[in-house]
Amino acid sequence: MTVGSRRWAILLLDYNLDIPPHAMALSPLPPLACLQAFEASARYLSFTRAGQELHLSTSAVSRQISQLEEFLGRRLFVREHNTLRLTPAGETYAVDVRRMLELCTSVTSSLMARVVRSRLTVSCTAGLSVFWLAPRIGSFIDANPDVDLRIIVRDHFGAVSPAEYDVGIFYLRNPEVPGTYTRKLFDEEVFPVCSPTYLDGRKLKPVELLSCTLLVLEDAERSWMSWHTWFEQAGLERPALNQTIIVNSYPLIVQLATHGKGVALGWNRVIDPLLEHGALVRASDSYATMGGSYFVTWPSERAETPAARRFREWVIGQTVAP
Structure with missing residues (x-):
C-alpha cells in the first residue's frame, strides 16, 4: 500500500475504530470538488471532457486542478502541446482518489437506500x-x-x-x-337497504317494511341504531318485528342483504360504495339519526x-x- 492510499484508508475507516472524535482530525483534506475534477481529468486526460461530465467549463476544471496542486504542493499533470498526462505522483494519487470516491459513493447510496420504517x-x-x-x-x-x-x-x-x-x-x-x-x-344518516331484486326496485314506507325480513345487528353495547329505534323515529311506536335474522357482525348483515335475504340498516358513507356499484339499493326514502x-x-x-x-x-x- 502506498503512502497516499494508507492516508485515505485511515481517513475513511477510522469510524470503525474506538477512537474519540478529537483524536484524529480530518486534515489535511482538499475540497471535494477539486478531487472530483481531478479524478475525471485523470480518467479522460482532458479538462474539457472532465468539464462536460461535471457540467463545468474547461477553465473551471483547470482552476480546480491548480487549486488542488497548490494544496498538495506538487504537480499532478504535465501540460504540453495541447496534451495532458499524469505525473508519477498524479498517477498514484489518481488511483487512491478514485478508490476513495467510489467508497464514498457506495456508502452514500447504501444509506440513502435504507428506508426507516x-x-x-x-x-x-x-x-x-x-x-x-x-x-x-x-x-x-x-x-x-x-x-x-x-x-x-x-x-x-x-x-x-x-x-x-x-x-x-x-x-x-x-x-x-x-x-x-x-x-x-x-x-350519521341511517336508512334501509336491500338487494336490487329483493323489492324489484320498489321503495317502501316505514310501516310497509315491517312485512319484510329484517336483518338485525346484535349490539350488546347499544352503540348503533336498532330497527326499533329507526321505526320509532319514523313515527311508529314500539313496532313488532315479524321476521328477523339476528347477526352479531355488520359485514355479514350486509352480505346477507346483497344476497337478497332481507332488509338491513345502512349508514351513509359506510355503505355508499355498495350503493354506487349497484350491489344494494335504498329500500325506503326515510332515514333517521341519533345525532x-x-x-x-x-x-x-x-x-x-x-x-x-x-x-x-x-x-x-x-x-x-x-
Whole structure:
C-alpha cells in the first residue's frame, strides 16, 4: 500500500475504530470538488471532457486542478502541446482518489437506500374497515411505502384502549372523550337497504317494511341504531318485528342483504360504495339519526408520530367529498 492510499484508508475507516472524535482530525483534506475534477481529468486526460461530465467549463476544471496542486504542493499533470498526462505522483494519487470516491459513493447510496420504517396501528369498526377503509387504503399505502400498517377492528370506541392504537375512525355521539383528540368527519344518516331484486326496485314506507325480513345487528353495547329505534323515529311506536335474522357482525348483515335475504340498516358513507356499484339499493326514502357523527380520533396523552399524522390527514382528505 502506498503512502497516499494508507492516508485515505485511515481517513475513511477510522469510524470503525474506538477512537474519540478529537483524536484524529480530518486534515489535511482538499475540497471535494477539486478531487472530483481531478479524478475525471485523470480518467479522460482532458479538462474539457472532465468539464462536460461535471457540467463545468474547461477553465473551471483547470482552476480546480491548480487549486488542488497548490494544496498538495506538487504537480499532478504535465501540460504540453495541447496534451495532458499524469505525473508519477498524479498517477498514484489518481488511483487512491478514485478508490476513495467510489467508497464514498457506495456508502452514500447504501444509506440513502435504507428506508426507516414506521409502525402505524389503526382502529375502526368492522363496517368501516370492510366497506369504507379497505377500498381506499391502497392510496395511503402507495404514498407511504415506509409505513407498516396494522388494523384492529373494534365495533365501538369504548372497546379500544388509547394504548392500542395510533389513529381511530369511530362513530361517537359525544366527541368530548377524556384522553382523546377528535375531528369530525361526517354526520350519521341511517336508512334501509336491500338487494336490487329483493323489492324489484320498489321503495317502501316505514310501516310497509315491517312485512319484510329484517336483518338485525346484535349490539350488546347499544352503540348503533336498532330497527326499533329507526321505526320509532319514523313515527311508529314500539313496532313488532315479524321476521328477523339476528347477526352479531355488520359485514355479514350486509352480505346477507346483497344476497337478497332481507332488509338491513345502512349508514351513509359506510355503505355508499355498495350503493354506487349497484350491489344494494335504498329500500325506503326515510332515514333517521341519533345525532352522532363519525370522527377520526387519536390519543392526546402521547406524542403523535409522523406516520399517524399523515394517516389522520389522509382520512380527513378522503371525507372532504362524498
